[in-house]
Amino acid sequence: QENEEGRRFGNFCSSCHGTAGAAVSDAIPSIGGQHKDYLKNSMMDMKPMVVDGKEQTPKRYSTLMKIFLKGYSESEIEAMADWYSSRPWVPTSYPLNQDLVAKGKVSKHLETCVSCHAANGNNTSDAGIPRIGGQVPTYLYNSLLEYKNDKRMTERAEEMAIVKEISDEELKALAEYFSSLK
Amino acid sequence: KKTEQKTAAEQTTAAPAATEIKTEPIKTGNTVVIAGGGYGGATTAKYLKILNPSINVILVDRNAEHISCAMSNEVIFGLRDISEITMPLKRLADNHGIDFRQAEVTGLDGKKKILKTSSGDIAYDKLVVSPGISMDYDPALNFTEDKQASMPHAWIAGKQTEILRDMVSQIKSGDTVILRTPVALYRCPPGPYERACLFGSTALKKGAKVVVLDPNPQIMSKKPLFEKAFNTTYKNILQYIPNTKVTSIDFEKKIIKTDKGEFQGTLINFIPDQKAGELVFTLGLVENGKKWASVDPKTFESTLIKDVYVIGDAIDSAPVTEMPKSGTIANATGKVVAENLVRIFAGKEPLVPFVGNTCYSLVNDTEAIWIATLYEYSAEKNKIVTRNGANGIPEAASVENRINGDSWGNNILSDTFI
Ligand SMILES: Cc1cc2nc3c(=O)[nH]c(=O)nc-3n(C[C@H](O)[C@H](O)[C@H](O)COP(=O)(O)OP(=O)(O)OC[C@H]3O[C@@H](n4cnc5c(N)ncnc54)[C@H](O)[C@@H]3O)c2cc1C
Numbered sequence: 001q002e003n004e005e006g007r008r009f010g011n012f013c014s015s016c017h018g019t020a021g022a023a024v025s026d027a028i029p030s031i032g033g034q035h036k037d038y039l040k041n042s043m044m045d046m047k048p049m050v051v052d053g054k055e056q057t058p059k060r061y062s063t064l065m066k067i068f069l070k071g072y073s074e075s076e077i078e079a080m081a082d083w084y085s086s087r088p089w090v091p092t093s094y095p096l097n098q099d100l101v102a103k104g105k106v107s108k109h110l111e112t113c114v115s116c117h118a119a120n121g122n123n124t125s126d127a128g129i130p131r132i133g134g135q136v137p138t139y140l141y142n143s144l145l146e147y148k149n150d151k152r153m154t155e156r157a158e159e160m161a162i163v164k165e166i167s168d169e170e171l172k173a174l175a176e177y178f179s180s181l182k
Numbered sequence: 183k184k185t186e187q188k189t190a191a192e193q194t195t196a197a198p199a200a201t202e203i204k205t206e207p208i209k210t211g212n213t214v215v216i217a218g219g220g221y222g223g224a225t226t227a228k229y230l231k232i233l234n235p236s237i238n239v240i241l242v243d244r245n246a247e248h249i250s251c252a253m254s255n256e257v258i259f260g261l262r263d264i265s266e267i268t269m270p271l272k273r274l275a276d277n278h279g280i281d282f283r284q285a286e287v288t289g290l291d292g293k294k295k296i297l298k299t300s301s302g303d304i305a306y307d308k309l310v311v312s313p314g315i316s317m318d319y320d321p322a323l324n325f326t327e328d329k330q331a332s333m334p335h336a337w338i339a340g341k342q343t344e345i346l347r348d349m350v351s352q353i354k355s356g357d358t359v360i361l362r363t364p365v366a367l368y369r370c371p372p373g374p375y376e377r378a379c380l381f382g383s384t385a386l387k388k389g390a391k392v393v394v395l396d397p398n399p400q401i402m403s404k405k406p407l408f409e410k411a412f413n414t415t416y417k418n419i420l421q422y423i424p425n426t427k428v429t430s431i432d433f434e435k436k437i438i439k440t441d442k443g444e445f446q447g448t449l450i451n452f453i454p455d456q457k458a459g460e461l462v463f464t465l466g467l468v469e470n471g472k473k474w475a476s477v478d479p480k481t482f483e484s485t486l487i488k489d490v491y492v493i494g495d496a497i498d499s500a501p502v503t504e505m506p507k508s509g510t511i512a513n514a515t516g517k518v519v520a521e522n523l524v525r526i527f528a529g530k531e532p533l534v535p536f537v538g539n540t541c542y543s544l545v546n547d548t549e550a551i552w553i554a555t556l557y558e559y560s561a562e563k564n565k566i567v568t569r570n571g572a573n574g575i576p577e578a579a580s581v582e583n584r585i586n587g588d589s590w591g592n593n594i595l596s597d598t599f600i
Contacts, residue, residue: 008521012514012538015594019232024596025589063576063583064554068538071556071572138585 006083009076013084022090026138033089037127039081043069045154047077061151089122091134091182104177107170112162113178121181128156133181140175212237212527215297215306217287217461219243219271221252221509222312222494225516225598231278233524240281240306242299243271248599251369252509253591254339258347259380261547267339269599277600287313290465292487308523311467311475311484312494312512313459314338315369318473323431325452333433335453337369349449350381355389360438360447362395362428367474368456369495369507371403372553376543377451379408382416383546392420393445395438399425403506404543404553404575411545411579428452458496467492474498479559479566480534482519491519503566505557510539513598534559535566542587550584551576 013031018024021032031039045060047069058066069077104110117123121133132140145168146152147160163171214230216223219241227241250267257264275282289298290309297304315338319325325333334342334349353359359381363374374396381392394412401408401424412422423442430439431452438445438452457473467475467484475492476485479502484490494512497503505511514537522532535558542552556572559565576583 008533008536011517011521011536012510014517014597015510015513016540016590018593019228019597023589023593025592027585027589028593063580063586064540064552064574067554067572067574068556069572071569136589138589142582 002086003079003083005076006079006081009072010080010083013080018090020087021084022088023136024093026092026094026136027142029136029139030090030092030134031084032087034085034131035124035127035129036081036085038130039085040078041128041154041156042130043072043077043081044074045152047072059153059155061146089131089134092136092179094136094179096137096180097176100173100176101180103170103173104175104180107174107177109162109166109170109174110177113174116159117178121178132178135179137176137179140178141172144171144175211307213240213306214238214308214310214523215240215242215304216310216312217242217297217465218312218314218459218494219245219274219282220248220312220314220494221250221512221598222314222516223310224248224269224271224274225513226310226312226493226520227280228274228278228598229517229520230523231280233520234527235279237524237527238281239279240283240304241271241275242283242285242287242297242304244284244286246271246284249339249343250509250595250599251337251339251373252594254336254343255373255377255380255544256591257339257343258336258350258377259384259547260347260351261544264344264347267595269595271599274599287461288464290487290490292466292490295489307489308526309490310516310519310523311462311465311490311492311496312516313461313496315456315458315495315507316460317454318457319454320428323428325431325454329433333450333452335451337364337373337453337456346451350384353384353388353390353449357385357388357390357448358446359385359390359392359449359451360395360436360445361392362438362450362452363398364453365397365455366402367499367507368453370541371506371508372408372541372543374453375401375403375408376545378420378422379411379416379543379545380547381451382411382420385419386416390419390448392416393447394420394422395426395428395440395442395445396422396424397427403541404551407545407551407575407579408543415546458498462492462496465490469498472498477502479503479564481522481532482515482535491523493519502564503557504555504568505537505539505566506541508539508541509594509598510541511537513594514538516598534561536569537566540590542583542590544584544587545579548581548584549579550587551579552583552587 023030046062046065122131148163248269256262285299285301334345336342336346378394427441462475493515495507538556556569558569
């Protein structure tokens with residue numbers, strides 16, 4: 001049974017994120033089939049909260065998601081997270097740079113990433129860890145840079161601290177490698 | 183049964199032939215016929231099938247392929263190939279089990295619930311109409327269809343997009359481009375100003391100049407951001423003149439006369455004022471004296487003919503909504519209507535619209551801006567209005583926005599037409 005409320009609140013999101021959240025391009029992330037807890041956290045982290053009548057800077061940087069999320073309540077966000085997480089995860093079909101994929105595969109940091117995100121980039125035992133295997137490449141790279149440059153100051157961002165020791169070039173290779181997984 | 187794209191003149195003479203075709207219309211009890219396979223119509227067809235594959239969906243368009251207006255400015259300025267925005271409707275139909283018919287829609291019998299087309303009558307239970315816009319020519323200017331091979335507006339993508347692209351590629355040092363923007367309401371509020379910026383970017387590279395003649399009192403969308411581009415990047419080569427009424431056009435000498443003086447150009451891009459696609463007038467969906475089709479904001483059902491829904495650019499938006507005439511809105515409202523038709527066939531009440539809009543615009547070859555808004559139907563106002571103040575534009579143009587905007591383009595093309 002689909003969460004029809006979540007589908008209705010999120011009906012227009014697919015114009016950017018792809019039908020049922022399966023993105024076909026490289027920069028706007030796939031959200032269909034992403035873990036529910038992570039989806040909800042990511043949206044709550046981008047949503048500008050109002051404290052004493054004043055709008056706060058969200059914990060997580062976004063270009064425009066903050067505008068849309070301002071318009072939703074927490075329970076509506078939860079409904080959308082529920083619906084999108086119930087859609088199939090479609091690994092990216094975007095043409096990847098195979099040299100970068102190969103470089104990422106032999107990165108000495110890969111083992112650490114895999115210890116949390118699992119070998120296929122889909123750790124199903126912790127729904128707060130995002131699925132990254134098959135996510136679109138430019139988005140993954142931008143996300144890594146955001147953790148590195150303190151633009152994503154989320155509750156669990158600390159766990160991503162390892163990116164501060166990795167060069168941008170190597171992060172790009174790791175991103176491309178995780179994109180290539182199914 | 184292949185119909186070629188017709189000019190307006192041919193269409194009126196061809197119309198009566200349709201009544202001579204004696205096909206017996208067949209419907210299954212849950213037949214939805216969709217007239218127009220652009221952003222609104224194609225999305226409705228696809229989402230009906232996704233939500234309930236047993237619904238019989240018939241999509242009618244005069245063309246085998248829909249060429250997207252969104253991103254057509256990129257084609258004109260050499261940033262995308264036209265093949266990337268050319269969407270075969272048979273591919274969509276095959277992917278989702280839609281019955282696609284290439285035909286000219288010519289009439290409607292709202293009582294018998296029959297849509298008339300150049301390839302026969304089609305019976306429906308529910309009809310969705312999304313024909314886009316047509317040009318509302320000012321007779322005083324004598325700017326008619328036949329003038330457009332040499333002076334294309336390219337505001338409906340297709341052949342004119344390619345003609346204008348070729349003209350742009352010929353711009354040389356010392357040239358002057360004149361861009362006339364349309365009076366609001368028109369398709370894509372930021373579109374004319376995006377085009378102005380891209381003319382500016384070409385002019386900077388080639389050593390040319392741009393004059394923008396705007397009949398509106400000011401820039402109609404993302405104003406501070408376009409203003410900034412005009413006043414900084416294009417400061418020395420672009421002149422923006424608001425409140426300008428064009429009084430005549432000398433097509434030979436390429437002179438535009440206005441209440442603010444005379445302007446001579448080497449390339450004139452005159453975008454005419456607009457009204458709903460001719461089709462909604464033909465089908466009797468426009469109130470006397472109006473230029474757009476009247477709809478109920480709760481459902482997008484026509485206020486004039488029952489069981490007929492109008493979406494996209496063709497609706498009379500001002501009285502019922504703050505939503506712009508955009509591809510994103512046509513796509514989003516197509517989903518709303520599809521959801522509701524599925525509910526109605528299942529004996530449930532329709533739900534009021536809840537949609538969002540974004541338009542990305544380029545301000546030069548590498549940087550973009552956007553506008554984002556969430557909308558919901560308000561019973562109190564009987565209007566679709568901004569929800570909880572969720573509306574905004576960025577602080578400045580950026581490369582990041584350009585990269586996301588490029589992704590948006592590919593994703594919405596896929597969400598609508600694949
Ligand atoms: C330069 C430019 C840039 C734009 N950029 C953006 C953007 O960045 N973002 C955005 O959201 N929007 C953008 N738009 C606006 C967007 O393209 C339109 O709002 C959108 O196409 C509207 O969808 P529609 O379904 O109403 O009409 P359309 O998409 O125009 O579809 C109408 C369809 O109906 C068919 N048709 C019409 N009459 C008949 C008939 N009698 N018989 C059979 N078929 C018929 C036509 O062939 C066509 O396929 C832009 C527009 C322009 C001009």
